[in-house]
Structure formats: C-alpha cells, structure tokens
Amino acid sequence: MKIKRKYIAVLLVATMLSGCAARTAQDTVKYTELYESTIFAMDTVMDLQIYGEQSMLDEAEELIFGLERLLSVTNVNSEIYRLNHEGRAELSDDTAKLLEQALELCERTDGALDITIYPAVRAWGFTTGDYRVPDSGELAEILENVDYTGVSLEGTSAALPDGMEVDLGSVAKGYTSTSVLDMLRAKGVTSALLNLGGNVHALGSKPDGSVWRVGVRDPESSEMIGAVEIRNEAVITSGGYERYFEQDGVTYWHIIDPSTAAPARSGLVSVSIISENGTLADAFSTALFVMGLDDAAEFWRESDDFEAIFVTEDDKLYITEGLEDSFTPLGRFEDERVEVLRRD
Ligand code: AMP
Numbered sequence: 001m002k003i004k005r006k007y008i009a010v011l012l013v014a015t016m017l018s019g020c021a022a023r024t025a026q027d028t029v030k031y032t033e034l035y036e037s038t039i040f041a042m043d044t045v046m047d048l049q050i051y052g053e054q055s056m057l058d059e060a061e062e063l064i065f066g067l068e069r070l071l072s073v074t075n076v077n078s079e080i081y082r083l084n085h086e087g088r089a090e091l092s093d094d095t096a097k098l099l100e101q102a103l104e105l106c107e108r109t110d111g112a113l114d115i116t117i118y119p120a121v122r123a124w125g126f127t128t129g130d131y132r133v134p135d136s137g138e139l140a141e142i143l144e145n146v147d148y149t150g151v152s153l154e155g156t157s158a159a160l161p162d163g164m165e166v167d168l169g170s171v172a173k174g175y176t177s178t179s180v181l182d183m184l185r186a187k188g189v190t191s192a193l194l195n196l197g198g199n200v201h202a203l204g205s206k207p208d209g210s211v212w213r214v215g216v217r218d219p220e221s222s223e224m225i226g227a228v229e230i231r232n233e234a235v236i237t238s239g240g241y242e243r244y245f246e247q248d249g250v251t252y253w254h255i256i257d258p259s260t261a262a263p264a265r266s267g268l269v270s271v272s273i274i275s276e277n278g279t280l281a282d283a284f285s286t287a288l289f290v291m292g293l294d295d296a297a298e299f300w301r302e303s304d305d306f307e308a309i310f311v312t313e314d315d316k317l318y319i320t321e322g323l324e325d326s327f328t329p330l331g332r333f334e335d336e337r338v339e340v341l342r343r344d
C-alpha cells in the first residue's frame, strides 16, 4: 500500500540535518540520485530513501512485503502462522535465518527477549486491539508455555511443543532493514536511509560524505529527546508509548516481561539501541526495556557491539559512553544533565 508523503510527514521521526565529515578520495560514489517512497507494511509506515536506481527502490519494497508475508503472526498464509498452528513447519531460508538469530539473542539476553511470548501478547489484546487485563491465574497458565529453549530448529525445519507460539515482532523490522541494506550494498549503493516506523537504519553516509543525523523520539510527546549521528548503523527504539491501553488509571504496554507475562515495569519508558547489526539493535531495544536501567547498563558493559540511550519514568536521560560525541540532547533535555554510563 502506497501512502502520499504529505499525509505521513508528521509521523516520521528521522531528521536528516547536514553533517560535516568529508569523504576520502578513494571512495567512489556511483549513485547520487535520490529515489524515495513511503509504504505501509508490518503494521507501520515505512519511509525509504535510496541513492540508486528506481529498480532498487522497487526491489526494496518487494523484499519488505515478502518478509511481511513470511513473518506475520496474524496472516493465515505466513510461515510463522503455520508454525504456530501446526506445531511444525518447513521454513524458507529467510524465516529460518531470522528464527535462528532471534533464538541466539534470546539466549544472550538470558530470556529478557523471549520470542515465545506470543500467548501473553495475545491475552492482553495487543494483536487484535481488544485490550483486556488477564487475571493472575490466566497469566500463570500462559507462563507455562513461555520458554524459547523449547523451540526446535534444525536447518529449516522448526517445531514447537504443544501450546507454544512464537512472535518475531521484536526483531522483524531490524532484520528487514538489514536485509534491504545488504541487498542495496551488493548492488553498489553507498547511501540509503530506511525509516521503518521510527526504526532508522543507514547505509553508509550521505552522498556528500556527511553523517546522517537521526532524531530519537520523546516517549512523552512527538518531540525529540535528541539526535544521534550515524553512518552504517541502525537506531532502533522500543517504548511503552508505541502501543498501549489504559484501564482504571493504569497504563499497560506491549512490551511484556517474560517472567510475569505482564507488561514490563522496569522504570524505563524508552530504550534506543545504536548498532551496525539491525536485528541485534531491534532485539536489544525490547530486551533492555524489560531488564531495566541497572541490568541493561551491566549488560552493555559486558558487550561491545552496541550503544544505548535510556529514558526513565522519572524523566532522566542516560547515554552509553560511545555516544558522547555523536549524541545531542534536544527538546526538554536540551538544557538538562545527560548521565553518561561508563565501562569503568
Ligand atoms: P519492539 O517494538 O521491537 O520492542 O517489539 C515489541 C513487540 O515484540 C511486541 O508488540 C510483541 O509482539 C513482542 N514482544 C513483547 N515483549 C517481548 C519480549 N519480552 N520478547 C520478545 N518479544 C516481545
């Protein structure tokens, strides 16, 4: 589905302001003409900007719609739907590859990311919009089927124990942007920016060699909390504000703690991950939201493949030290102290 740009402009969070780094003489820029489109896929608005050729933009859209058809939990023709309903499925290479990566990331986060969370996501009504608060008995029953170690994947053959269902919603967009950029890179593209519903992923720098500057949304409003300068990286955010409902004065959001089957209340309201690996950035934005600030900071200290930005319920902004030179606070944080998390 195509959307006219002017209607969705307000939804886009990526801002591209000019950067300053110069391209070296050895770099050859083959493509300088911008091709862009806005599509609706994976339940969100996607904005694609590719310095390349029209055929590449067409191929990028096809790739996205193709992955959506494979990975959707609600489309009765998807591979994930089949796996969930038949308990086993022969998967395409793409679905098997993502499932394998997702299981590794579940393990690395010690189950803060758990792709078998789907029965909980459904029980709270996040798949249909028929929101409800399940009682503790129902949640306890659901928890019996939440355990990613029960998923079996051998080559491209996947199987689930009775009652278990998977949901790749926490990683699908990061995997998708990575796949599109890999395809473009292989065709010689050196500049592209994808915004998949606020999850931004850049290929290279802008054609003039300057960095991409990406806005990070304020979970409290449609303003920015800051901008981060990137090259060849993804900036992926998980926030309670993305999908939620309120009942009796309590807000319930779509990021679920796999140890309770209830919305994660960790003291964080948004987590952004910056990494060259889009799938990892998407997985960790969800997982670190579940962990909460202290465990997330410890997890980052033990890692060397991402940086992070955290906003807490009590309105504090934290960045990891690798972002000190590339992050600029904006909006309500412009004149506030930004806490920098350090490795030692
Ligand atoms: P994201 O927007 O990337 O944080 O992904 C959130 C989506 O992932 C939710 O809408 C659920 O479908 C699913 N999800 C929620 N909590 C978890 C979790 N702890 N582990 C894995 N997937 C989750």
Ligand code: MG
Residues within 6 Å of the ligand: 169, 170, 171, 238, 281, 282, 283, 284, 285, 286
């Ligand atoms: Mg995610």
